[in-house]
Amino acid sequence: MDNISETISLIRHGCNLARELESNLPNLVNQPENLFSISKSLDQIMRVFGEARERVDSSSAAHQDPLSSYVHVAQQKQQIDASLQEWLRCNYTQAMEDQYIQTQRLIAERSSSATPSDMRDSGDQAMDHIITMVSHDMNVSSSSQSRPRRRKDLGExxxxxxxxxxxxxxxxxxxxxxxxxxxxxxxxxxxxxxxxxxxxxxxxxxxxxxxxxxxxxxxxxxxxxxxxxxxxxxxxxxxxxxxxxxxxxxxxxxxxxxxxxxxxxxxxxxxxxxxxxxxxxxxxxxxxxxxxxxxxxxxxxxxxxxxxxxxxxxxxxxxxxSTNSMDFIFTNTSAENKWESGDKKN
DNA sequence: AGGATTTGACCCAC
DNA sequence: GTGGGTCAAATCCT
Structure with missing residues (x-):
C-alpha cells in the first residue's frame, strides 16, 4: 500500500470512528458515566486525524521539486477532499456540504497562484474544515438561500x-x-x-x-x-x-x-x-x-x-x-489547540 | 392550581 | 382551494 492509500485509509478510519460516535451520541449523552467514553472516542478520532495529517505534511515535504510537489499535494488534497465530502454527504445536511464546498472554492481560489507550501496549507485548511464543519453547529447563513415564504418568518x-x-x-x-x-x-x-x-x-x-x-x-x-x-x-x-x-x-x-x-x-x-x-x-x-x-x-x-x-x-x-457543539467538546476534552483554532477561523 | 399535551378550528401563503 | 403552521379550549397530570 502506498503512502497516499495509507493516508486515505487513515482518514476513512477517522471518519468511521466519528460516524460511530455520532450514532451513539444520543445514548451516550444521557448517561453521565458515558462521558468518559465520549472523551476517549474523541481522543482516538483526533489521534487518527492527526496521524493522517502528519503523513500529508511529511509527504508533501518529501517532494522537494516544486512542480512535482505541487502536483502531488494537489492530488493528495483532492483525494482527501473527496473523502471528507463523502463523509459530509453521508452525515450532514446539504447546507453543510454547500458551506464546505464554498470554503473549498475559496481555498482553491487562494491557492490558484500558490506555492507548494501554500498548497500544504490549503490541505491543512481542508483538514481543519472538517473539524469546523462538525463543530460549527450546522449553521446555515440566513442570507445564503431564499426560502419559500411562510406565514411568519422566524429566521433560518x-x-x-x-x-x-x-x-x-x-x-x-x-x-x-x-x-x-x-x-x-x-x-x-x-x-x-x-x-x-x-x-x-x-x-x-x-x-x-x-x-x-x-x-x-x-x-x-x-x-x-x-x-x-x-x-x-x-x-x-x-x-x-x-x-x-x-x-x-x-x-x-x-x-x-x-x-x-x-x-x-x-x-x-x-x-x-x-x-x-x-x-x-x-x-x-x-x-x-x-x-x-x-x-x-x-x-x-x-x-x-x-x-x-x-x-x-x-x-x-x-x-x-460560535461556541457550539463539537467545538465545545473538542475544546474541553483535548488541549489540541489545532481543533480550537480551526473553529475560530470562521 | 399550575403547567403540559391534545386536537379541532382558524389563518395565511401559495 | 389546499396544505402547513398556529391558536386556544379542553383535558390531563403532578
Missing part, C-alpha cells in the same frame, strides 16, 4: 436527522437539552407520521422564539427529522433562568454570535463549573416515562436540572452559535 431553518433513542421510549425524539412545549401536531400530506410542533418553554417569559418541528421519517421510523427555527433568547439552562433576560437589542446581538447561552455565561463555563457527582441525578421527578433518555423535557412534569443536557444541547441543536 436548521434541519437535523436524529436517531430515536435506542433505549427507553423510541417513540419520542431524543432529548436535545432544551425544554420544549408542544403546541401542535398535524398530519402532513404524503407522510405516514404526524409532525409535532414545539416551541421553547420560556417563550413567554423571555420572548424566546425558538421552535422546532419533529417528523418521523417514512422510510425509517426510528429516525426523526428535526427542524429548528429561530434562536433561543432564553437562558440556556433547562431550569428557570437565573438572570434577567438581556434587553432586546442585546438579544439581537447575542443571536448573531451565539444561539442560546447568555452573554454573561458562556456554555463552556457553565459546563465546566458543573459537578457531575452532585448535579447529575435521575429523571424521577416529573419524568414522563421516557426512561433513561429523559433529561429535561418532561410531560406534565417539572423540569429536571441535568447538566448533561448542556452537552446534549451542544450536540443536537443547530444554530448560529
Amino acid at each position: 431553518i436548521r434541519k437535523l436527522t436524529v436517531p430515536a433513542p435506542r433505549i427507553g421510549n423510541t417513540e419520542i425524539p431524543p432529548e436535545d437539552g432544551f425544554t420544549w412545549r408542544k403546541y401542535g401536531q398535524k398530519e402532513i400530506m404524503g407522510c405516514r407520521f404526524p409532525r409535532g410542533y414545539y416551541r421553547c418553554t420560556h417563550q413567554k417569559l423571555y420572548n424566546c422564539q425558538a421552535k422546532k418541528q419533529v417528523q418521523r421519517l417514512d422510510n425509517d421510523p426510528l429516525t426523526f427529522e428535526v427542524m429548528y427555527r429561530g434562536d433561543h433568547t432564553c437562558h440556556m439552562s433547562s431550569t428557570a433562568p437565573s438572570t434577567l433576560p438581556p434587553p432586546p437589542d442585546q438579544i439581537k446581538q447575542d443571536n448573531m454570535t451565539q444561539k442560546h447561552a447568555p452573554t454573561t455565561q458562556p456554555l463552556e463555563s457553565t459546563w465546566l463549573s458543573m459537578d457531575f457527582n452532585t448535579s447529575v441525578r435521575g429523571s424521577s421527578g416529573g419524568g414522563d416515562g421516557v426512561g433513561t433518555s429523559t433529561a429535561t423535557t418532561t410531560r406534565y412534569g417539572k423540569e429536571v436540572e441535568f447538566p448533561v443536557v448542556d452537552l446534549a444541547d451542544a450536540m443536537f441543536n443547530s444554530g448560529s452559535s
Whole structure:
C-alpha cells in the first residue's frame, strides 16, 4: 500500500470512528458515566486525524521539486477532499456540504497562484474544515438561500436527522437539552407520521422564539427529522433562568454570535463549573416515562436540572452559535489547540 | 392550581 | 382551494 492509500485509509478510519460516535451520541449523552467514553472516542478520532495529517505534511515535504510537489499535494488534497465530502454527504445536511464546498472554492481560489507550501496549507485548511464543519453547529447563513415564504418568518431553518433513542421510549425524539412545549401536531400530506410542533418553554417569559418541528421519517421510523427555527433568547439552562433576560437589542446581538447561552455565561463555563457527582441525578421527578433518555423535557412534569443536557444541547441543536457543539467538546476534552483554532477561523 | 399535551378550528401563503 | 403552521379550549397530570 502506498503512502497516499495509507493516508486515505487513515482518514476513512477517522471518519468511521466519528460516524460511530455520532450514532451513539444520543445514548451516550444521557448517561453521565458515558462521558468518559465520549472523551476517549474523541481522543482516538483526533489521534487518527492527526496521524493522517502528519503523513500529508511529511509527504508533501518529501517532494522537494516544486512542480512535482505541487502536483502531488494537489492530488493528495483532492483525494482527501473527496473523502471528507463523502463523509459530509453521508452525515450532514446539504447546507453543510454547500458551506464546505464554498470554503473549498475559496481555498482553491487562494491557492490558484500558490506555492507548494501554500498548497500544504490549503490541505491543512481542508483538514481543519472538517473539524469546523462538525463543530460549527450546522449553521446555515440566513442570507445564503431564499426560502419559500411562510406565514411568519422566524429566521433560518436548521434541519437535523436524529436517531430515536435506542433505549427507553423510541417513540419520542431524543432529548436535545432544551425544554420544549408542544403546541401542535398535524398530519402532513404524503407522510405516514404526524409532525409535532414545539416551541421553547420560556417563550413567554423571555420572548424566546425558538421552535422546532419533529417528523418521523417514512422510510425509517426510528429516525426523526428535526427542524429548528429561530434562536433561543432564553437562558440556556433547562431550569428557570437565573438572570434577567438581556434587553432586546442585546438579544439581537447575542443571536448573531451565539444561539442560546447568555452573554454573561458562556456554555463552556457553565459546563465546566458543573459537578457531575452532585448535579447529575435521575429523571424521577416529573419524568414522563421516557426512561433513561429523559433529561429535561418532561410531560406534565417539572423540569429536571441535568447538566448533561448542556452537552446534549451542544450536540443536537443547530444554530448560529460560535461556541457550539463539537467545538465545545473538542475544546474541553483535548488541549489540541489545532481543533480550537480551526473553529475560530470562521 | 399550575403547567403540559391534545386536537379541532382558524389563518395565511401559495 | 389546499396544505402547513398556529391558536386556544379542553383535558390531563403532578
